[in-house]
Amino acid sequence: MSWTKKDRVLAALSGEKPDRYPIFDYMINDALFAHYLGRSIVPGEQEAILRATSNCLDLCHPMPQAYEPKDEIFADGTRRVTERWMAWNIYPVRSRRQMKKYLTEEIERLEAGEHWLFADFAESWRKESEARHAWAQDMVYIDLGLWAPLLPGKNFEEEAMFLSDFKALCKRWNRLMNAAVLAMAEKRANVSPSPVAIIWNDIAMKGNLIYPPELLEEFFLPGLEEMISMLHSKNIKAVFHSDGNVTKILDRLADCGIDGFNPLEISAGMEASHFFEKYGKKVTLVGGMDAVGVLALGSPKNAAAAAKKLMREAEGCGRLILGSSSGQLDNSMPLENILAYFNAVWEN
Numbered sequence: 001m002s003w004t005k006k007d008r009v010l011a012a013l014s015g016e017k018p019d020r021y022p023i024f025d026y027m028i029n030d031a032l033f034a035h036y037l038g039r040s041i042v043p044g045e046q047e048a049i050l051r052a053t054s055n056c057l058d059l060c061h062p063m064p065q066a067y068e069p070k071d072e073i074f075a076d077g078t079r080r081v082t083e084r085w086m087a088w089n090i091y092p093v094r095s096r097r098q099m100k101k102y103l104t105e106e107i108e109r110l111e112a113g114e115h116w117l118f119a120d121f122a123e124s125w126r127k128e129s130e131a132r133h134a135w136a137q138d139m140v141y142i143d144l145g146l147w148a149p150l151l152p153g154k155n156f157e158e159e160a161m162f163l164s165d166f167k168a169l170c171k172r173w174n175r176l177m178n179a180a181v182l183a184m185a186e187k188r189a190n191v192s193p194s195p196v197a198i199i200w201n202d203i204a205m206k207g208n209l210i211y212p213p214e215l216l217e218e219f220f221l222p223g224l225e226e227m228i229s230m231l232h233s234k235n236i237k238a239v240f241h242s243d244g245n246v247t248k249i250l251d252r253l254a255d256c257g258i259d260g261f262n263p264l265e266i267s268a269g270m271e272a273s274h275f276f277e278k279y280g281k282k283v284t285l286v287g288g289m290d291a292v293g294v295l296a297l298g299s300p301k302n303a304a305a306a307a308k309k310l311m312r313e314a315e316g317c318g319r320l321i322l323g324s325s326s327g328q329l330d331n332s333m334p335l336e337n338i339l340a341y342f343n344a345v346w347e348n
C-alpha cells in the first residue's frame with residue numbers, strides 16, 4: 001500500500017498504525033517558511049502559507065494569518081493588539097448593569113434567530129474552503145475549526161461574575177449558544193471536504209482545570225458530546241484542543257467520543273507515557289513534543305531524541321500524531337530543532 005497523508009492521519013485517529021506517524025501543527029515560524037519558500041511570508045497572503053506548510057506537515061490547523069503589527073483602541077474602549085502571527089482583544093471592565101444588559105440582548109438575539117451564527121454563509125465558506133484545500137495539496141487541511149461554548153464573558157473574570165450573579169441567564173445563554181454553534185457547525189460540515197475537525201476551548205491551566213468538573217458537566221460536556229456526535233454522523237473525526245492540564249477531565253472527554261486530544265501541554269504537568277497507558281486504546285495523542293524544554297530551548301539532538309522517545313512510547317497503541325505541546329511551531333523554536341524533529345519522524 002502506498003500511504004497518502006490522508007490515509008496516514010485517518011489511520012492514526014482510528015487506532016491503526018500507519019506507515020509512519022503523521023505530523024500536525026499550527027505553523028507560525030518565519031524561519032521554517034523561509035526554508036521552504038526561499039523568502040518571507042508577506043502579511044495577508046494565504047496560498048504561500050499552505051503550500052509551504054504542506055512540505056512538512058501531514059495535518060494542519062485552520063490557516064494562520066501573518067499581520068502587520070499594530071495596537072488599536074476602538075470606540076467602546078476595546079484594545080486590539082496585533083503581532084506578526086496573532087491578534088487578540090483586551091476588553092474594558094464592564095459594570096454589573098452593563099453585563100446583564102449584554103447577556104440579555106445576546107439571549108434575545110439568539111432566541112429571535114438574529115445572531116450572526118445563524119447567517120447563511122455556507123456557500124461562500126465552501127468556496128474559500130475548496131481553495132485552501134487546493135493550496136494544501138496532499139496535506140489534510142482542517143477547515144472545521146469549531147468552538148465549544150461554556151460561559152458568556154470576555155475573559156475568565158467576567159465568566160465568574162456572570163455565573164455568580166446571573167446563573168439562570170447563563171444556563172439560557174449556554175443552551176441557545178450551543179444550539180446555534182451546532183447548527184453553524186453542521187452547515188459547514190455538510191460542505192466541508194475535511195475528514196477531521198478540531199474543537200477548541202481552553203478549560204485548563206498549568207497543573208489543574210480552570211473550571212470545576214461539576215461545572216463542566218453542567219455547561220460544557222453535553223454540548224461537546226452533541227457536536228462530536230454530529231461530526232461522527234458525517235464520518236468526520238473530532239480532535240479536542242485545550243491548553244493546560246486536563247487530566248482530571250480526560251475520562252469524560254474520552255466518554256464524549258473525542259478521536260484525538262491536542263496538544264498535551266508538557267509544561268503544564270501532562271505526560272505522554274501516562275496518556276498512552278490510560279487512553280491509548282481509544283484516544284489519539286495529537287501533540288506531545290515538548291515545546292519549551294526541547295523545541296525552544298533544547299538542541300537538534302534533543303529534538304530528534306524526544307521525537308523518537310514519543311514514537312517508542314506510542315508503539316503499544318499506534319495512536320499518535322506528533323505535534324508541539326504548545327499547539328504551534330512558533331518563532332521561539334530554532335529552525336534546526338524543528339527540522340531535526342521532522343527528520344526523526346520521517347526516518348523512523
